[in-house]
Amino acid sequence: MKKMLCLLGLLCVGFCGCATKPAPQAATAPKPTLPSREKLGKLEITATVNDNGDVGLAMIYVDDGLVGTLIKPKHQLFLPLGPHALRIELKGYKTFQQSIQILGEPNSQALRVQFEK
Numbered sequence: 001m002k003k004m005l006c007l008l009g010l011l012c013v014g015f016c017g018c019a020t021k022p023a024p025q026a027a028t029a030p031k032p033t034l035p036s037r038e039k040l041g042k043l044e045i046t047a048t049v050n051d052n053g054d055v056g057l058a059m060i061y062v063d064d065g066l067v068g069t070l071i072k073p074k075h076q077l078f079l080p081l082g083p084h085a086l087r088i089e090l091k092g093y094k095t096f097q098q099s100i101q102i103l104g105e106p107n108s109q110a111l112r113v114q115f116e117k
Contacts, residue, residue, distance in 0.1 A: 040078045041102035044084075047073050047113040049093065055115065058090040090115050 033064050047055040047070055056072035060077070067077060070088065081104045088096040093115035100109060 003017070039081055039104070041081050041104040042108035043077045043079055043100065043102060044108060044110045045070065045075045045077070045088070045113060046089070046110070047075070047115065049090070049115040051117065053092075053115075055090060058088050058115070061087040086111075088113055093117060 023091050045060070049055060055073050059066060059106060060068045060070055060075070062077070062079060064085065064087075066078075068075070070090075073107055079102045081102050084100050084102060085100050086096075086100050094117070096115065098111070100111070102109060
């Protein structure tokens with residue numbers, strides 16, 4: 001009886017392929033490459049609201065991708081050189097949108113944003 005169960009177990013393992021095939025390896029995604037420091041420029045954002053409210057948790061989007069949260073009234077971003085579409089959203093206020101041009105060192109861009117209801 002024991003031999004029969006062992007044989008049955010071996011047949012099941014053989015048919016399902018568990019013992020004969022290695023487990024498939026998960027595909028590894030390529031690591032994203034970041035631009036070198038020479039190809040980045042600094043954007044300094046200073047934000048205020050027209051009713052003396054808090055700018056906390058404003059969402060910053062560059063080229064339709066979320067890049068950060070404006071927690072303090074002043075924030076710095078390092079972006080690839082060239083033109084970009086900037087959008088900053090703060091719940092309860094009008095969305096701020098502007099095209100920007102990042103020039104790189106020795107230039108840094110400064111942007112003042114005032115949120116309005």
